[in-house]
Amino acid sequence: MRAKKPDAIAALVAASAQALALPLERAWHVGVKFNLQLLLTHAARVDEFLLPDETEPAPVFRA
Amino acid sequence: MAALDLGWSTAADIVAAFAAGRSSALSIVEATLARIRGRDPLLNSFTAVTEQRALVQAEVLDAARKRGEPAPPLAGVPFAVKNLFDVTGMPTLAGAKINRDAPPASRDATLIARLEAAGAILVGALKMGEYAYDFTGENLHDGPARNPHDLRRMAGGSSSGSGAAVGGGLVPLALGSDTNGSIRVPSSLCGVFGLKPTYGRLSRAGVFPFSASLDHVGPLARSARDLALAYDAMQGYDSGDPVCADRVAEPVAPLLQRGAEELRIAVAGGYFKCRNAEAVYAVDRVAAALGVNRDIEIPQAERARSAAYIITATEAASLHLDRLRRRARDFDPAVRDRLIAGAMLPASLTVKAQKFRRWYRGEVLKLFTEVDAILAPATPCTAPLIGQRTFKLGDVELPVRANLGLYTQPISFIGVPVVAVPVPLSPLPIAVQVIAAPWREDVALRIAHALEAEGVSAAMRPKEI
Numbered sequence: 034m035r036a037k038k039p040d041a042i043a044a045l046v047a048a049s050a051q052a053l054a055l056p057l058e059r060a061w062h063v064g065v066k067f068n069l070q071l072l073l074t075h076a077a078r079v080d081e082f083l084l085p086d087e088t089e090p091a092p093v094f095r096a
Numbered sequence: 097m098a099a100l101d102l103g104w105s106t107a108a109d110i111v112a113a114f115a116a117g118r119s120s121a122l123s124i125v126e127a128t129l130a131r132i133r134g135r136d137p138l139l140n141s142f143t144a145v146t147e148q149r150a151l152v153q154a155e156v157l158d159a160a161r162k163r164g165e166p167a168p169p170l171a172g173v174p175f176a177v178k179n180l181f182d183v184t185g186m187p188t189l190a191g192a193k194i195n196r197d198a199p200p201a202s203r204d205a206t207l208i209a210r211l212e213a214a215g216a217i218l219v220g221a222l223k224m225g226e227y228a229y230d231f232t233g234e235n236l237h238d239g240p241a242r243n244p245h246d247l248r249r250m251a252g253g254s255s256s257g258s259g260a261a262v263g264g265g266l267v268p269l270a271l272g273s274d275t276n277g278s279i280r281v282p283s284s285l286c287g288v289f290g291l292k293p294t295y296g297r298l299s300r301a302g303v304f305p306f307s308a309s310l311d312h313v314g315p316l317a318r319s320a321r322d323l324a325l326a327y328d329a330m331q332g333y334d335s336g337d338p339v340c341a342d343r344v345a346e347p348v349a350p351l352l353q354r355g356a357e358e359l360r361i362a363v364a365g366g367y368f369k370c371r372n373a374e375a376v377y378a379v380d381r382v383a384a385a386l387g388v389n390r391d392i393e394i395p396q397a398e399r400a401r402s403a404a405y406i407i408t409a410t411e412a413a414s415l416h417l418d419r420l421r422r423r424a425r426d427f428d429p430a431v432r433d434r435l436i437a438g439a440m441l442p443a444s445l446t447v448k449a450q451k452f453r454r455w456y457r458g459e460v461l462k463l464f465t466e467v468d469a470i471l472a473p474a475t476p477c478t479a480p481l482i483g484q485r486t487f488k489l490g491d492v493e494l495p496v497r498a499n500l501g502l503y504t505q506p507i508s509f510i511g512v513p514v515v516a517v518p519v520p521l522s523p524l525p526i527a528v529q530v531i532a533a534p535w536r537e538d539v540a541l542r543i544a545h546a547l548e549a550e551g552v553s554a555a556m557r558p559k560e561i
Contacts, residue, residue, distance in 0.1 A: 065436045
């Protein structure tokens with residue numbers, strides 16, 4: 034998966050804030066967008082690593 | 097017999113002095129409280145000092161000794177806790193302005209109760225990064241805990257007060273938490289020993305959470321033996337923590353003398369080959385002392401860090417969603433923006449990260465059929481200046497806040513135990529991670545103890561102490 038373009042991320046930030054009822058002040062948009070972009074970059078690195086469909090998630094990890 | 101040097105005595109020294117009748121618990125506590133009063137205005141490591149509680153506990157210990165009762169294993173040892181541990185009668189701050197409005201805790205965290213049952217004496221609560229989402233030790237609300245080797249520099253986070261108080265000679269023992277590196281990073285920057293045990297080994301009951309599937313708790317101290325003594329006192333199942341493993345305690349302190357000679361040890365290659373001179377020197381020095389002459393590749397470590405990053409952001413966002421709706425302005429903006437972004441990440445990507453974790457765990461466990469322990473840098477650099485935004489790693493400029501945990505995140509991601517062993521350098525220390533297989537804290541602590549005996553690893557005493 035490729036990370037979305039910055040304008041798409043700005044739109045995602047605005048829409049998500051509304052959908053999740055998060056009070057997002059105008060001055061916070063830049064910081065939130067930066068961090069979401071960073072998360073999507075990390076997510077892309079994980080997403081591109083192909084795993085079998087049967088791989089179980091480890092939502093609560095057991096060592 | 098020499099008097100205790102409480103500014104730099106180990107917990108083991110204190111126990112021995114108390115048991116031999118050379119020091120009373122009351123004298124130890126009074127001297128510790130005086131040191132905190134005198135020096136903490138510089139270090140900024142405490143948020144509360146539990147003076148009355150400590151004095152009462154000391155009197156109880158002294159009275160028991162007068163009656164001829166045997167000294168418990170941590171008798172008279174002062175300790176302090178990161179302020180996300182519940183302490184009866186105090187709000188659990190977790191480094192947050194919002195939590196100042198929380199009701200006082202009605203009971204102590206399990207690990208505090210266990211340390212006190214072993215004779216240790218709680219003297220206070222320590223600063224931390226807001227809600228533990230931090231590697232720097234900076235805190236908008238409380239100010240930064242300061243590095244004891246250079247007060248202009250970061251203590252590291254998020255267990256910043258724990259690193260500063262132990263490294264600054266205020267207490268010989270502190271508790272911290274480690275989700276992505278928050279015990280190991282301050283241990284490295286402050287030059288002390290830190291243990292992040294196996295996920296599920298030590299109870300988190302009464303500890304304010306951060307990212308549930310990654311949260312660990314553990315001790316920081318000035319010797320490997322002290323880590324072992326504290327760890328042994330805290331082990332054991334606790335139904336109050338849903339992920340605490342139902343395993344019998346496996347005491348480690350009696351095993352330390354076995355040394356590291358027959359252990360198979362390798363240096364982590366690839367992603368962990370740091371380009372910073374101090375980190376390289378520290379790993380090389382530790383490897384040479386242990387006679388290590390092989391590298392081992394931890395596969396997909398960079399991807400593991402990314403997956404840890406995602407899971408942390410989304411679990412933390414879920415935890416704080418309601419607070420973000422009600423009191424977003426009361427967060428540190430740097431924390432708030434990351435939490436809000438975490439809330440917006442699609443769940444499909446988080447589940448991908450959780451699937452990757454399963455795969456990665458299997459690959460790393462295979463390595464432990466070849467070796468008993470793996471060495472890796474703890475931090476990519478020594479302590480940055482407070483307020484410093486970036487640092488150089490080779491030719492690359494990286495943000496400090498996100499990258500101090502570059503080498504710790506891929507390890508805690510799968511919950512294996514790690515001891516951060518400090519290597520004293522001038523002017524600033526740095527630590528090396530000794531990583532072992534799940535439930536083999538004994539291996540990592542034996543190696544740490546052997547390195548200490550060789551003089552390669554030591555808690556670095558600040559010049560002013």
